[in-house]
Amino acid sequence: MIPFQKFQGTGNDFIIFNSSDVEQYNLNVLAQNVCNRHFGIGADGMIISKQSDIADIKMDFFNADGSIATMCGNGIRCFAKFVYENEIIKKNKFNVETLAGIMKVEVFEKNNLVDLVRVNLGKPLLSSKEIPKASNLAEFINEEMIIEDERLKISSIFIGTIHTVLFVKEFDYNYFEKIGKYIENHKIFPYKTNVNFCKRIDKNNIEVLTWEKGVGFTLACGTGAAACFVINRLINDSDNKIQVKVNSGSLYFEEVDGDILMSGPAKLICKGNYNY
Numbered sequence: 198m199i200p201f202q203k204f205q206g207t208g209n210d211f212i213i214f215n216s217s218d219v220e221q222y223n224l225n226v227l228a229q230n231v232c233n234r235h236f237g238i239g240a241d242g243m244i245i246s247k248q249s250d251i252a253d254i255k256m257d258f259f260n261a262d263g264s265i266a267t268m269c270g271n272g273i274r275c276f277a278k279f280v281y282e283n284e285i286i287k288k289n290k291f292n293v294e295t296l297a298g299i300m301k302v303e304v305f306e307k308n309n310l311v312d313l314v315r316v317n318l319g320k321p322l323l324s325s326k327e328i329p330k331a332s333n334l335a336e337f338i339n340e341e342m343i344i345e346d347e348r349l350k351i352s353s354i355f356i357g358t359i360h361t362v363l364f365v366k367e368f369d370y371n372y373f374e375k376i377g378k379y380i381e382n383h384k385i386f387p388y389k390t391n392v393n394f395c396k397r398i399d400k401n402n403i404e405v406l407t408w409e410k411g412v413g414f415t416l417a418c419g420t421g422a423a424a425c426f427v428i429n430r431l432i433n434d435s436d437n438k439i440q441v442k443v444n445s446g447s448l449y450f451e452e453v454d455g456d457i458l459m460s461g462p463a464k465l466i467c468k469g470n471y472n473y
């Protein structure tokens with residue numbers, strides 16, 4: 198039996214293990230099994246908490262299909278709550294090592310529990326020469342792509358992980374599933390990409406639906422919402438603070454000296470032992 202804790206951040210859900218409890222397993226296989234919503238506990242991703250030589254703590258992230266992702270915005274908020282409330286970290290501001298670099302996090306308590314987490318996601322990267330080796334980046338800002346005889350404008354940046362953004366007037370899940378899969382696996386993205394459909398509500402509000410590489414549709418994607426915030430500021434008139442509506446809640450973003458700050462909730466769903 199493996200002790201675990203399950204969290205969700207705006208509906209994006211994760212299983213968190215301590216590395217000492219799972220070091221004997223193939224983590225890619227463990228992620229596929231534990232994230233399975235019928236034969237496992239069920240989640241969008243798996244997070245491993247481990248010691249770091251360069252930060253206060255390290256977060257490894259695996260998608261539900263077992264693939265490794267460089268970062269996870271909703272996941273790191275849940276991870277911050279996990280390490281703080283389990284007294285692995287005993288301060289409310291700390292650094293987390295990820296494959297996308299070191300992320301600065303701050304937890305805010307309400308009734309002695311972490312209620313809100315703010316994460317500095319760093320500066321978005323717009324060109325492939327800058328990004329970590331674990332991803333790729335095609336340099337698209339508002340470029341035209343022909344998909345199924347449709348001319349679509351896409352933009353692609355790296356913020357925590359690789360994200361592609363399309364602006365849409367309305368949400369159409371069936372159409373988005375087709376487009377999402379197509380772009381995720383397009384040859385210009387040799388390591389695949391997450392695909393975000395962004396609807397502008399007004400200057401300070403957008404709504405985002407994300408097709409996540411390695412998962413599919415999720416109820417929210419923190420780094421995807423951040424990517425939409427960045428591209429929206431690059432292409433359209435938008436303030437440096439924005440609320441992003443996702444399927445089951447909202448995330449808040451602010452640009453400060455080029456860094457993208459994300460604030461949002463993190464909730465504990467359950468703790469238990471996984472019969473693996």
Ligand SMILES: N[C@H](CCC[C@H](N)C(=O)O)C(=O)O
Pocket residue numbers: 209260265266267268269270271272357358359391409410411412415417418419420421
């Ligand atoms: N849900 C995550 C993103 C996961 C990205 C992952 N799907 C990948 O890049 O492979 C978030 O809240 O930022």
